[in-house]
Amino acid sequence: DQQVKQNSPSLSVQEGRISILNCDYTNSMFDYFLWYKKYPAEGPTFLISISSIKDKNEDGRFTVFLNKSAKHLSLHIVPSQPGDSAVYFCAASNTGFQKLVFGTGTRLLVSP
Amino acid sequence: DAGVTQSPTHLIKTRGQQVTLRCSPKSGHDTVSWYQQALGQGPQFIFQYYEEEERQRGNFPDRFSGHQFPNYSSELNVNALLLGDSALYLCASSSGQGENSPLHFGNGTRLTVT
Numbered sequence: 001d002q003q004v005k006q007n008s009p010s011l012s013v014q015e016g017r018i019s020i021l022n023c024d025y026t027n028s029m030f031d032y033f034l035w036y037k038k039y040p041a042e043g044p045t046f047l048i049s050i051s052s053i054k055d056k057n058e059d060g061r062f063t064v065f066l067n068k069s070a071k072h073l074s075l076h077i078v079p080s081q082p083g084d085s086a087v088y089f090c091a092a093s094n095t096g097f098q099k100l101v102f103g104t105g106t107r108l109l110v111s112p
Numbered sequence: 113d114a115g116v117t118q119s120p121t122h123l124i125k126t127r128g129q130q131v132t133l134r135c136s137p138k139s140g141h142d143t144v145s146w147y148q149q150a151l152g153q154g155p156q157f158i159f160q161y162y163e164e165e166e167r168q169r170g171n172f173p174d175r176f177s178g179h180q181f182p183n184y185s186s187e188l189n190v191n192a193l194l195l196g197d198s199a200l201y202l203c204a205s206s207s208g209q210g211e212n213s214p215l216h217f218g219n220g221t222r223l224t225v226t
Contacts, residue, residue, distance in 0.1 A: 004154070034214065043116070043202055043217030044155065089154050097206065097214050098145065099168050102154030 003027045004092050006103035013110050019077040021106050023090030026071065030092040034100065035064060035075050038087045047088075048075070049097065080110045114139060116218035118203050124224045125193050133188040133221045137205030144186040145215060146178060147202040155202055161186055162208075190223075198225045 005024045013019045025033075031052040036044035050057040050064045050073065057064050063076045077084055087107050091100040117136045125131050137144050143162045147155035157170035161180035175191045184205075190197055200222050204215035 036217075041219065043204075043219045046214035046216070049214065091154075095168070096212055098143075098160060099157050099170070100147075100155070100215065102147075102156070104152065104154050 001026070002104075003030075004090055004101050004103040006088075006090055006106050008106050009104075010107040010109070013080045013108065015082055015110055015112050016079045019075075019080045019084065019108055019110065021075040021077075021088050021090075021108065023073050023075075023103055024071060025073075025092050027092070027094070027101075028071070029094045030101075032093045032096055033064070033066060033073050034091045034093075034097065035062075036089045036091060036102075037084075038089060038105070044089055077108075080108075082110050082112055084108060085110050116141075116203055116205050116216050118201075118218040118221050120221060121219070122222045122224075124226060127193055127195060127225055129193050130189065130191045131193060131223060133190075133201050133203075133223070135186045135188070135203030135205075135218060137184050137186070137203075138216045141205035141207050141216070142184045143206045143208065144180060144184065145204045145206070146186070146188045147204065147217075148172075149200040149202060149220070151199070158188070193225045195225050198223060 034049040035047040038044045066073045087105045090103040145160040146158040149155040159169040164180045200220040202220045204217045206213040
């Protein structure tokens, strides 16, 4: 049973435009949601998180939105840059930032 | 400041063999977690070690075991290897069981079972 789903395997965006990555979850007990970025041959790198008591968290060019009623979150990157090209994983947990349940990832390609 | 380091980088084993993977946490971190990432999938939680004890465990068989040493480094052992154990094994560290401390991942060990 896939508790965290990223239904778009890939996304292509032009430099300077907005990238929107989506994630759905099924477990209503999740209380933290995180986004990780992964470059080839490297481990995932923490990007941004949001607690279930919030509906938005912003950090520079990255904003995460949480819609608890729809069990949906999204990551917005504005403006997108070629260096943002990577695989983005959505993750969730009901034990803070530990024991993460990951989605299958979305490969973002930002073209100049 | 060294991040999470894992060894070896790549490993090839034969079905039925046993393997040991190693991890040194980021400086200042005392909690180590292990994840398995199969091809085309997201990482899947195996277990977490804190104060040299297994604290949490995911849905993995007993063939997967681990250890944490007094210097906080950790080993992942897999016995009786199956073809399906072929994956990228990621180690992640955090501090104090890190409820609010994001995991820092190493670059992983690529295990191939033939």
